[in-house]
Amino acid sequence: MKNLEELKIMRERVKKDLQLRAGKHRVKIVVGMGSCGIAAGARETMNEFLNLIEKSNKTDIIVTASGCFGFCAQEPMIHVYVEDKKPVTYRNVDIEAAQEIFDNHILNGKIVEKYLFSKGKK
């Protein structure tokens, strides 16, 4: 990009894409892939989601890797962005959890309670 205007144009385009509603994706899964997360198995979790998406033949779901969200004690963590809804954060998402979350939440809109945080202290 050659100047600030181009940067701004790109920003608007990206922002639009990020709004799932306007974009081509219905669901975005963000996996926390910091060192802590990876040590706790985030890579396996991410691969599992990619497998599940492939098997389900869905094209409106994307997975992205992000950094660490800070809550190391509860890694791996993911955020699930479903279009038009507030993001939901899951903790301790191992392969088994990934399958449950995919089947229930991502495909059928049902939040999987047992991998949520509780509101206050545990």
Place this chain on the structure above:
Amino acid sequence: MSETAINRTDQLTDEEKYEKLREFIQENSDKKGYLIPILYEAQSLFGYLPVEVQRFVADEMNISVSEVFGVVTFYSYFKTQPVGRHTITICMGTACYVRGAKKILEALQDKLGIKMGDTTEDLRFTLGEQRCFGSCGMAPVIMIDKDVHGRLTPNKLDAILEKYK
């Protein structure tokens, strides 16, 4: 360059390694103060930095051997002795320490029959320690090659070591 001493390029002959190293040095000849990155490359090629390699670097960069040697010995990352196929690094950071890293170290020394810093006779493991690799949330942790194993207790070690032949 994230390749480290652990993932050495075993399939190359020594000559090829020297050739690669020479290329790397020449490519970066315009960069200021590039000795340390060059030593990284050398260590990732050879697995460690024997005197011959240090001398080669000095010659190629046109600096004195003593300067290279001074740098190699200053930084604990650089090794002058061969290392095992797998490097076990125990985190001795505070968090791991208070969560029982000492116990893990004792157990590893027992199991491998070597002391801290040594390599097993079959060149399978080298045992090292480090101050914190920033996985304090998983304390106590060890790192084997690039894998971090966290929330350890001595009785989990056998199963983990088993994975590294």
Place this chain on the structure above:
Amino acid sequence: MNNIRTQLLLCHGTSCMSNGATTVREALEEALREANLEKEVEIITTGCMGICELGPIMVVYPDGVFYQQLKPEDAREIVQEHILKGRVVQHLFYKKPKSEELVAMMEEIDFFKLQKRIARRNCGIIDVNTIDDYIGADGFMALGKALTEMTPQEVIEEVKKSGLRGRGGAGFPTGLKWDFAAKAKGEKKYILCNADEGDPGAFMDRSMLEGDSYSVLEAMMIGGYAIGANQGYIYVRAEYPLAIERLKIAISELRKHQLLGKNILGTGFDFDVEIRMGAGAFVCGEETALMRSIEGKRGEPRPRPPFPANKGLFEVPTVLNNVETLANIPYIILHGADNFASVGTEKSKGTKIFALAGNINNTGLIEVPIGITLGEIVYNIGGGIPGNKKFKAVQIGGPSGGCIPAQHLNAIVDYESLKELGAIMGSGGLIVMDEDTCMVDIARYFMEFIQDESCGKCTPCREGTRVMLKILTRICEGKGKMEDLDTLEELSYNIKDTALCGLGQTAPNPVLSTLRYFRHEYIEHIRDKKCRAGVCAELVYAPCSNSCPASVNVPAYLAYTKEGQYDKAMQAHLRANPFPAVCGRVCPAFCESRCRRKDIDDAINIRAVKRFMADQDVDYLDCFPEKKNKNGKKVAVIGAGPSGLSNAYFLTMLGYEVAVFEAQPKAGGMLTYAIPSYRLPKDIVEKEIKALVDYGVQIKTNVRVGEDITLDELRSEGYEAFYISTGSWDCVMAGMGDTGDPRIFSGLDFLSKFNKKEKLEIGKEVLVIGGGNSAIDAARTAKRLGANVTIAYRRTREEMPADEAEIIEAEREGIKISLLQNIKEVTPKKESLEVELVNMRLGEYDSSGRRRPIEIKGSTFIKKVDALILAIGQKPKISDLVKGEKIELNRNSTIPTEKGITKVKDIFAGGDVVLGAATVVEAIGEAQNAAEAIDFYLTGKIKVYPWRIKDPVNVEFDPESEPVDFKRSKDNLIPVEDRGVYDEVEKTWSKDTTCRESERCLRCEYRED
């Protein structure tokens, strides 16, 4: 089309369609037309939203309001109310199902709620593999603004105005640093990013680079523009391969979009950046050393001045900023200095990232507003200490920092106040330590770290720390001398004054701060050869014995009991504690809290094994240690509770003639009169006291020393030393016993009447005030007498001092516990007592690390009860006894002692009269110390005492064998419905259960010879 102000997203999934979404749509269109809104409001039909059971559903944008189970007739209401008048239609709201209560919108979780994310604003949110998300999150807008709208000096002024200070540790104002470099003369300048995060326990920079390298790079460019640098270097630890990889991705993304190189954003500004890896030398985090390392040399620091702002990397003006510092810059430029400065304290603005680790539930990275308290970090964000352990201290600032103990949990976290407390903000490692951490060992650990990492260039650091480490190691091995503490302090100040670089100058901080707050632990290591945390191997026989106040040889009696050698088991126990049957019933088992078996599954149920052992038919007299020959000296013990009787026993063992004077008709103190018989049957107490009498202890009951006979009279009868162990029998009534109403009891008074089997009139409704063991005992007793019982306690369940197991049993027996309630007043009426109670909330932390209860104004209420039992505190009452002696009591009426010794040379004291209400086993520990002090006073000789000796355990043990796979066995409690008034609620285990349990022991006492 452009004047659309609202979008109605109506779900047209299969399920909503079948529920009538189409007719709803038609009705909406109609209603909009009617209101003339069809040009402003757009109806969009969407695919399935996923909550089919609530369909048809609709979301109103941009408000995001969610309506459910719509019918065509609702359309008009929505349009008229919501769209036209802006009032949401509540009855069509989405009712949160139970699952939604749990839904973690992040802001609802305590861990996130108290955080404020400025530097980490993008971490965990943006995609790290492309630049897109970052740009979408306003990335490079700050750079664009700086390059097009601001002069370099304006950028510097903005950063100055923000009050941002270096986050790497020292806290130097960033704007000022930039100003110096900008004003320095020179063609070429550099801006460096310090990502050589070497402090153990700190990992915020790693996470920052892994999660959002872009911000850091953008900030370096802004900084480069401000100071006039076109080249940057990022110095990253080689131990962070993932951070390096992500940085590389980010740099190549920037290049791809021409955001690095020549003429950036068409403004004529050139900038490039290179990654340099550290190679495992901690000292390279120091700025001058880091620059040398980038130059390809040994990373040794050099003296300043000249400062890097004038002569830095390659001898030209250089700015070095820490990763976190930089991550704040784009926010400051984009949102303005004032916005940033609105967070924080007067002298410390913005937020700070901490790596929360150690003994804490929620480990992780947190970004908090500067000015938050330590207590909020540890308890609210960190979720407290795992395993119900006690908080001891936080170590903050790594090897250059210090520790802050529980009494300062209300301290705010900013540069100044941390410094005052002897710590530093540092790079942000915040390690929480619980009671299992030995502070001497921690000091030794940091010193070892510094020794390893000292570059060796200057003598104070190289040699001084070596000597300090030697001393600390010696203390940890139990070979320290008291003079060592002075030497440590002297050396510390010496090194601080003379070391060359920051690493050296701050190296003694961990020692100084542990000496400041935990000197008593150093003294215990040196004088008593004791490591209370059970960490220092040379001082710890086994963790269980080490944490037992009476140092009972636990592994021994477990092993012998398993073998059925009950006499040997009893011998090992009785040597240090003459009350195995009592302790087998009422001990809180400090030993179990540190049992290593916990690493595998659960602690061994040591108390239950002990109970079995003591209930076997073994003659105590055969198992007591052999008495020394009589030495002809007489000692008087005052008070025949567990402490007094134990002290008499230990002294009898040494050959003294000991008489125990007791004011009550029976011996035993609390054992006899306070602890209810359903927990501790009185025949058990009598059996153990009788054994002591048979051993040679004389007990004189119904004699109140101070009234019936004075200490001076006893002196003239030939008693050469006195042990005061009169307990803590005076109940705190807070003025409420003044009425003399017989329906108001003190906890101890009530219990003692019950134990004497006196008649107790308590009616139907009983209220007990308090949260300690006396309160629980009184409540369970009242319940047994047929009342409905409520306990009111002013803090929360976690703070209740009573044993957890007792609280659970009380609840099982049907006692209601009302938390956060306190008593204000009681008004006796004819038919009932009117008790005025008030609701409480928890405020700031007190010196014990517990939160102080505070009354909620206007929340008082009246509770009518038939009896009120106040169990809110006990204190000793000994003024008559020590009248005329030079003993000044503590504020809570306890006697100040040091290992049993008082201000008066022939008077010693121990047990509850010293500790306040404590436990039996602590009382016995006190008795041991005092017995040693008395013996030293009377003989002048230092000896090894029988109760300190732990004979080798003569039971075969194979250290190679795998631990047995049995789980912890539960206490043998009888069902609640079968419990009587006086009968014991717990039964002794069977032999099988006991054997299995004791076999679980890992034999930590075992040593290879």
